[in-house]
Amino acid sequence: MPADSTPCSPSVPARRIGVIGGGQLARMMLGPAIELGLAVEVLATAPDESAAQGAAAVRIGRHDDPAAVRDLAEAADVLTFDHEHVPAEILESILDEGIAAVRPGPAALVHAQDKLRMRERLSAAGHPCPRWWRAASPQEVDAALAAETSGRLVAKTPRGGYDGHGVRVISSSADVADWWELHPELLLEELVPFARELSAQVARRSGGESAAYPVVQSTQRDGVCFEVVAPAPGLDAADQERIQQLALHIAEDLDVTGMLAVELFETEDGEILINELAMRPHNTGHWSMDAAVTGQFEQHLRAVADLPLGSTAPVAPHAVMVNLLGGQESDLARGMRAAMEQDGGLKVHLYGKDVRPGRKVGHVCVAGEDLEDLRARAHRAERLINGGGDAATETTEGASA
Amino acid sequence: MPADSTPCSPSVPARRIGVIGGGQLARMMLGPAIELGLAVEVLATAPDESAAQGAAAVRIGRHDDPAAVRDLAEAADVLTFDHEHVPAEILESILDEGIAAVRPGPAALVHAQDKLRMRERLSAAGHPCPRWWRAASPQEVDAALAAETSGRLVAKTPRGGYDGHGVRVISSSADVADWWELHPELLLEELVPFARELSAQVARRSGGESAAYPVVQSTQRDGVCFEVVAPAPGLDAADQERIQQLALHIAEDLDVTGMLAVELFETEDGEILINELAMRPHNTGHWSMDAAVTGQFEQHLRAVADLPLGSTAPVAPHAVMVNLLGGQESDLARGMRAAMEQDGGLKVHLYGKDVRPGRKVGHVCVAGEDLEDLRARAHRAERLINGGGDAATETTEGASA
Missing domain, CATH: 3.30.1490.20 (ATP-grasp fold, A domain)
Incomplete structure (x- = not known):
């Protein structure tokens, strides 16, 4: 049986989506699922987890508990993921018994679960790695x-x-x-002396249909994604195309179903090296919720439900996403109000999570014509929401760790 | 106590929103509420009603049952509406006892509930009526x-x-x-010999902050909204501005909080006459979900939660929304798949309602540069989803009834 085979007829799209994991990625699938008429059930570890707060159907249980995952699968047409930590043997038994489809399938997912397997496979296929x-x-x-x-x-x-x-x-x-x-x-x-980090996201259906988003630039702070600029500034059309093709090839090679993020290093001389893979919606794609025709959460649902993929075209020349990483301020609502007051074009996304230092608790996004203005607006909003006032911004860039 | 006064401090936005009515308008508030970190509870008449299917919190009860509305209010900071049929005395008692804010307040809402009161008030204020x-x-x-x-x-x-x-x-x-x-x-x-119907939507917060969307053109079929084009073709900037100002004045005159739709007739000689008012998100504003910086459902939530309003700017020169009105085909998922297959830029919204002839069961939207192409795409999608194949379109225009 192929890795993402389904007990449904191939001509019938899945309607009941079981999402393993109750974090913000599951949460941000909820809105698009409602609009597409798909029923999402979330497997969360607690009723107040990010996605559990907003979902119509929630099951409490752990992603590594075979019985909990099986119960979710019994009520679903297809299983997908908020994170990549579900043991492969649990997913394989669900496939073997024909309980539900699993997208991405465990044979693909292992390359996002195990970085040694990922390096072996990508190197063997000739894809550029450190x-x-x-x-x-x-x-x-x-x-x-x-x-x-x-x-x-x-x-x-x-x-x-x-x-x-x-x-x-x-x-x-x-x-x-x-x-x-x-x-x-x-x-x-090797410690790659990179000039910057890029991310290439693609979506792929089990039949092979695929779609590439614009390649974006990602900047980290303390090892966590902080700012994403879409598309990556200064990347010419040929490089965009080359990197998109790389991500599409990886999705095909690994038989990925759903969203795939390929995190990349770009060196000073323009060399591209693969850093990590993620087989789910990814932080570097949040900009697409507000600034692409089809946001990554809708796209992931379309791919795993076996619906045709949507346009990945941006709706504005530039978009800037900045993460809200937990700071001193525990009440984000007050700062959200102040940030909205200053900027009617600001899009704010809160994850319903308790604020802890450095924790991803939300993000903001702005889209438009003037990139430097957008960056200034997004960072100002981040500071206001985190209670840091309206001082100058700084972002940290560094080596590959 | 003013009509939309709240027991919360004015500096604290509402976080718990009780929505009276479980139709598609309540349903389409759910996604934006999740993103803004607002907790929506829906008062629906049945667990399988449109919004009840997708909401994390649902209460079963009728909008005209004082106890049901009061129970909802007890658990909310603010009440708002999926429809305008809640008896004023129920809302007034909730305000009198300081249980929750009500937005729009009953003194405003009566003008959307009672067409005689609406005509009296608008005529007295000098606004143009038939x-x-x-x-x-x-x-x-x-x-x-x-x-x-x-x-x-x-x-x-x-x-x-x-x-x-x-x-x-x-x-x-x-x-x-x-x-x-x-x-x-x-x-x-009078039977107005109109050339076309327009709709002007504005949002307003209780403090008076307001924002106007582009005026749109609405076309009916069998007395039901069928196609909306945003902005209204051929309406020059001065007329756009004049009509937006009319809607803003009405919102101010009536002390509306939330979204207000002013449905209008445009006569052959360019005269504008007010047809109806709605104080909630409205079918003529669905285009904004996919083609404005701030969709009307997010905007309504921002207004009733007393958050600053968002930009109403469109993200594309033109948008076309076409309603899915129930036809012979009871399974919309198959046609949705076919329509998505043909058009990657298509946005499909299904309401989870059983298909009955003429019933609003969903809508589609496309946005872009070429209006005639957009109209063709939206109508083709509507036919495919309704099981009507890919034949030529026709839309019905007629007199004011």
Whole structure:
């Protein structure tokens, strides 16, 4: 049975979508699902989780509990994901028994779950990656470090990382001593001296239909995505096309169904290297909710429900998305009001999450003609909502870790 | 206490919105409410009603049951509406007891509930209306008819009408003989020989902040809105401005909070006459969901939650919305798939309602540069989704009834 096969007839689109995980990505699927007439049920760990607050149908349970996932699948035509941490064996048993379709299927999803598998597969297919090593012992880590003139590498846990967690710049095997208990192998990568980070998002249906969004520029702060500019400034049409084709090829090679984000490094000399993959809507695509004909959450639903994909065309020359990362201010509503007061074109998205330092609790987006004006507006709104007043902005750019 | 006063401090926006009525207008508020972090609870008459299917919080009850409305109000900061049929005395008691804010307040809402009160008030304020009469007996109806050279008038029940119900073109008092049992008075209006129908939508907060959308052209079929073109073709900037100002003045005069739709007749010589008022999101504003910076459902929520209003600017030169009015095909999902297959730029909105002939069960929208192309695309999609194949379109235009 193919990895995303479905018990439904192929000519009948799925109508009942089970979403595993109750975070903001599941939450932002809810609005588009309502408009498309799709019934979403969310598997959340608590009734006050981000998506559970807004969903008409919620099941409480863990993504790694086979019974909880199976119960969700029994009530759905297709399962999809808010995150990539669902064990493959749970998904495989649901497919084997024909309970529901799973999109993306576990054979694709493993490349977003396991960074070693991702590097192996992408390298074997000839897709551009940083130099990388598999290390199964402190000795292997030190040997790899000894061969680097900089004496430094990026170490990653193959599984379980997110938003900078599970990623460290190291100069000694002692820097990852605490990781061996949970991870028998680590991924080591060269420290890419990148000029900036890009992200290429594509959507793909199981039959092969696919669509590419404009390639965007992503800027991190403390290891977390902070600002996204769509399309990536200064990227000419040929480079846009080349990078979109790369992402489309990866989606095809891995048989991805749904949204795929390919996070990329661009070096000073214009070389493109693949950093990470995500098989779901992604932070670097939030701009599309407000500034593309088809937002990524609608597009993901269309892909997993096996509906034809929508246009990825932007509705304005530029869009800027800035994340609301938790700061001192715990009440975002007051700042939202102030930010809306200043800027009638501002789009605010709150995730209903308790504010904790650095936590993604919402985002803002503006679209229009003048990129520098848009950046100033988006960052001002972020500061106002986070209670930081109206001071000058700064964004952090750095090395690949 | 003012009509929309609230027990909250004026500096604290409302966060819990009780929506009375579970139709598609309440349903289309759900997505924007999730994004703004507002908690919507819907008072629906059945669990499978349009908005009840998608809402996280649903209460089953009738809009004219004082206890049901009060229970909703107890759990909300502010009440608002999917339709205008809630008895004023229920809303007044909620305000008198300070249970929740009501937006729009009952003193404004009466002008959308009672067409005689609307005509009185608008005429007194000097706003342009068709010639009209109040008739309390068959004799008064016949007397008014006798004075018309055409021998015909439009008769309306003052309350309870919608989508052509409660509106008739008459040439004798016998034509309304069945209405006297429920209605002690009728509204009679001249049969306006209009060239087309327009609609002007504005949003207003209780403090007076207001915003006007582009004036649109609306075309009916069998007394029901069928096609909306935004902005209205051929309306020059001065006329756009004049009509927007009229709608803004009406909102101010009546102290409307939330969205106000002013449905208008435009005569051959460019005269503008007010047809109807609606104080909620309106069918003629659905285009804004997909083709304005701030859609009317988000805008209504912002106004009733006392958040600053958003930009009403369109994101494309033209938008065309076509209603899906129930036809022979009961399964809309199949046609939706075919329509999406043909047109990646198409936006489809389904309301989750059982298909009945002429019933509004969804709408489609397209936006872009070429108006005639957009009209062709929207009507083709409507035919495909309604199971009518891909034949040529026709739209019906006629007299004011």
